[in-house]
Amino acid sequence: MKKLIALFGILLLGFQFAQAQDEDIFGIDSKAKSKTRKSQSNIGNVVRNAMGNFSFEIFTGGAFHMNEMVFTSLSPSLYPISQFQNIEVPQQVTADDTLTFSRNNFAVPINAAVKINLFNTLTLGAGYGREFGQMDNLRSGDFEFQFQQQSYTLDRAFGSIGLVLYDANKRAKFLQWKYRAFDSNNIMMQSEKNQRIRQIYPWRFIAESEFGNVYMRKNFDPLINTDNQSFFNIALRVEKEFSEYTKFFVKTGAEFRNYNYQTEIPEEFQTIGQNLFFAQFGLSISLPSTKRCKVPGCGVVMKHLHGGVEYRGSSIFHQQNRRVGQWY
Structure with a gap:
């Protein structure tokens, strides 16, 4: 019984570690929120949202x-x-x-x-x-x-x-x-x-x-x-x-x-x-409301989050969230 509890604890820790890794890869948040921020500061966020119009x-x-x-x-x-x-x-x-x-x-x-x-x-x-x-x-x-x-x-x-x-x-x-x-x-x-x-x-x-x-x-x-x-x-x-x-x-x-x-x-x-x-x-x-990603080592070409702030990985002349057949 003790061995079973210990095995369960190891599996639980492993799952939590994998989940934490999934949430932060090169600082990338995988769970995008419905209203993401465009800047760390409140004023910058308002300006960025207005720029996109x-x-x-x-x-x-x-x-x-x-x-x-x-x-x-x-x-x-x-x-x-x-x-x-x-x-x-x-x-x-x-x-x-x-x-x-x-x-x-x-x-x-x-x-x-x-x-x-x-x-x-x-x-x-x-x-x-x-x-x-x-x-x-x-x-x-x-x-x-x-x-x-x-x-x-x-x-x-x-x-x-x-x-x-x-x-x-x-x-x-x-x-x-x-x-x-x-x-x-x-x-x-x-x-x-x-x-x-x-x-x-x-x-x-x-x-x-x-x-x-x-x-x-x-x-x-x-x-x-x-x-x-x-x-x-x-x-x-x-x-x-x-x-x-x-x-x-x-x-x-x-x-x-x-x-x-x-x-x-x-x-x-x-x-x-x-x-x-x-x-x-x-x-x-x-005008792009989302800043270009400059995080070292991050090669994501789609829109993604770093620390709750949205970034884009492609130029404004490419689709940001591409589908199959849109990569070239």
């Missing part, structure tokens, strides 16, 4: 813009309107005429922005961009409204707001709703549901809008008034997550803005409405 992005693409001006004036001779066809039959624009001038062309925007994620539901941002475009002379029938040059360069200062329509979190809730009809004792269907929820879903769909002002750097005509030229756009944005901190995205939408062609004496103006239909692509990089 900020991201920086750069994007470019192309835009097809449609321009239209409904022209009516008491002094049409003040405007650079000429007849570009049917020259054999000279015509003049009079004060009684109403002409609709229009023309289409292309532009290339380059933008940079910073954004903040709010509860994985809303995104707020601000940015600055530059647009290089062509502005051909507008035409209406036999007449042409002429500009002094065909190219322009403008800057865009904008704010943005986005609404997350669908992502991994909403997919998980959708799957919970989809499998609600199956009994909790149905092991096969519950296992299928949990397996689908645990799958990595890298896509995110966002309805986004930008609004701000444009500032002409190279004007296509000196009589275009560039003061307080506002714009807004609406777009659908699709993101693909390469890692927790790196995303590639594309977005398509439409942008609306106006220009005023203003004469000096007498003071008149004509409004040129410009509608752009754009397709853009870019890269978004989030």
